[in-house]
Amino acid sequence: MADNNIFLFVPNLIGYARVVLGIGSLYFMPTHHVLAASLYILSGFLDAFDGHAARILNQSTKFGAMLDMLTDRCATMCLLATLGTFYPSYLFFFQLVMVVDISCHWIHLHTSVMSGMTSHKSIGEEENALLRFYYTSRPFLFCMCTGNELFYSMLYLLHFTYGYTFLGMSMIKMLVVLLFPVAILKLVLAIMQGGSAWRKLGYIDIKEREESNKKQ
Amino acid sequence: MTEMADNNIFLFVPNLIGYARVVLGIGSLYFMPTHHVLAASLYILSGFLDAFDGHAARILNQSTKFGAMLDMLTDRCATMCLLATLGTFYPSYLFFFQLVMVVDISCHWIHLHTSVISGSTSHKNIGEEENALLRFYYTSRPFLFCMCTGNELFYSMLYLLHFTYGYTFLGMSIIKMLVVLLFPVAILKLVLAIMQGGSAWRKLGYLDIKEREESDKKQ
Numbered sequence: 001m002a003d004n005n006i007f008l009f010v011p012n013l014i015g016y017a018r019v020v021l022g023i024g025s026l027y028f029m030p031t032h033h034v035l036a037a038s039l040y041i042l043s044g045f046l047d048a049f050d051g052h053a054a055r056i057l058n059q060s061t062k063f064g065a066m067l068d069m070l071t072d073r074c075a076t077m078c079l080l081a082t083l084g085t086f087y088p089s090y091l092f093f094f095q096l097v098m099v100v101d102i103s104c105h106w107i108h109l110h111t112s113v114m115s116g117m118t119s120h121k122s123i124g125e126e127e128n129a130l131l132r133f134y135y136t137s138r139p140f141l142f143c144m145c146t147g148n149e150l151f152y153s154m155l156y157l158l159h160f161t162y163g164y165t166f167l168g169m170s171m172i173k174m175l176v177v178l179l180f181p182v183a184i185l186k187l188v189l190a191i192m193q194g195g196s197a198w199r200k201l202g203y204i205d206i207k208e209r210e211e212s213n214k215k216q
Numbered sequence: 217m218t219e220m221a222d223n224n225i226f227l228f229v230p231n232l233i234g235y236a237r238v239v240l241g242i243g244s245l246y247f248m249p250t251h252h253v254l255a256a257s258l259y260i261l262s263g264f265l266d267a268f269d270g271h272a273a274r275i276l277n278q279s280t281k282f283g284a285m286l287d288m289l290t291d292r293c294a295t296m297c298l299l300a301t302l303g304t305f306y307p308s309y310l311f312f313f314q315l316v317m318v319v320d321i322s323c324h325w326i327h328l329h330t331s332v333i334s335g336s337t338s339h340k341n342i343g344e345e346e347n348a349l350l351r352f353y354y355t356s357r358p359f360l361f362c363m364c365t366g367n368e369l370f371y372s373m374l375y376l377l378h379f380t381y382g383y384t385f386l387g388m389s390i391i392k393m394l395v396v397l398l399f400p401v402a403i404l405k406l407v408l409a410i411m412q413g414g415s416a417w418r419k420l421g422y423l424d425i426k427e428r429e430e431s432d433k434k435q
Contacts, residue, residue: 004432006424026314030307061424063417066329074318081300081314088249088304095245095300099293102321110285113332198282205225205280213223 006061011054015067018043018050022075029082033160037153043075044149069109076101079152086159100187104194111197114204144189147182150175228278230269234286237262237269241294248301252379256372262294263368288328295320298371305378319406323413330416334423363408366401369394 006012025039050068054060080098084091154175157163162170225231244258269287273279299317303310373394376382381389 004425004428006421006428027311030310061421062333063421063424066326066417066420070322070325074322077296077317077321078314081303081317082310084300085304085307085310091249091301091304092246095297098296098300102296103289103293106289106325107285109329110332113329114281117332198285201285202225202280202282205282206223209223209225 006059006063009054009059009061009064010057011050011059011064012061012067014046014050014053015064015071018046018071019067021046022071022078025075026078029078029156030085033157037157040075040079040153043071047072069105073102073105076152079156083152083155086156097183097187100190100194104190104197107194107201108197111201111204115200144182144186147179148186151179151183154179225278225280225282228273228280228283229276230273230278230283231280231286233265233269233272234283234290237265237290238286240265241290241297244294245297248297248375249304252376256376259294259298259372262290266291288324292321292324295371298375302371302374305375316402316406319409319413323409323416326413326420327416330420330423334419363401363405366398367405370398370402373398 021039021043025036025043028036028039047068050064054064077098080094080101084094087094154172158170158172158176161172163172165171166174240258240262244255244262247255247258266287269283273283296317299313299320303313306313373391377389377391377395380391382391384390385393
């Protein structure tokens with residue numbers, strides 16, 4: 001039992017640390033941007049290690065996977081809420097991003113678990129070329145996620161400082177402008193991925209009803 | 217093909233109600249920072265329809281996993297967005313609203329996830345709830361209803377208070393009085409959610425432990 005006490009596995013200890021750092025980041029977010037950004041970045045940095053630790057130590061758990069997922073979702077949600085207080089005229093946009101982020105990840109995970117449990121694994125195979133590329137190309141996926149995070153982080157910092165300037169232009173502002181299309185594209189991809197998962201869940205329902213009809 | 221038409225769950229009545237709830241919710245969101253009467257009306261209407269999609273599903277035999285998720289996510293996102301709006305109205309309390317958001321989303325998510333995963337294994341009885349308060353919360357429908365309603369009312373009144381004092385009674389704003397009276401309900405709901413979430417996290421962990429023990433035995 002001691003060997004299998006998953007609550008003390010290394011990846012999950014890293015996960016707890018990420019939560020504590022995340023809450024700390026949240027506390028300082030409205031006022032101390034350097035401290036908040038450092039804690040936020042450290043928490044995200046540890047995210048790279050818990051996955052590796054789990055594989056190397058054979059300590060992958062469902063618990064750890066959920067801890068990882070929920071920490072990411074809540075961090076993003078809270079950053080967007082903070083941005084809503086910094087840029088209130090764009091609150092509706094930040095709320096839409098929050099809703100898309102939470103709901104698309106949630107429906108995707110839920111449908112994956114559901115379809116893994118039924119015999120309907122291959123329902124709704126992804127035919128959309130853009131989404132297939134998104135799934136299969138790791139460099140593209142990495143650039144999208146990083147660019148997206150960077151966009152909202154830069155928007156955050158811009159509230160406090162112009163940062164370094166280059167040819168009279170704020171570099172932070174330049175990054176915001178350059179990365180805005182990445183954030184929009186990520187939003188579009190998430191909506192497509194979510195729509196695909198909703199459809200798949202619906203087909204699982206349809207299959208179940210057809211099978212129970214046949215039995216009658 | 218008539219079988220397919222009968223079984224097109226995307227057009228089932230409860231799910232059509234669900235789509236309407238989403239549209240009303242987004243509309244409420246759009247007007248939330250500025251037009252409180254319109255936003256509150258759309259929000260309340262969306263919540264009101266929530267009572268009907270469940271009944272329609274039962275009466276018409278149109279319960280679906282799709283509909284259940286649509287219902288859950290609409291509720292979670294509505295609460296999350298209201299809290300985000302409150303964060304812009306009362307920025308000194310942003311940290312509190314963010315904690316409530318985090319607890320609401322994560323406790324519902326982990327609870328649903330663990331239920332689905334444990335429902336399909338033989339570990340249905342793992343982690344039976346021994347905590348008396350949580351057992352009462354689960355089993356007493358009037359208590360559950362009062363908690364949820366009181367909680368929603370607290371945040372709704374906080375929202376309205378930003379715009380108006382509403383009616384006054386003996387010189388005190390009724391909206392303000394409701395906020396003060398319902399604050400303990402909101403805190404208690406938060407505590408219960410954290411306990412419920414902790415219970416689900418523990419259950420998920422025990423599922424992992426059982427799986428590892430069983431795979432150890434096989435070796």
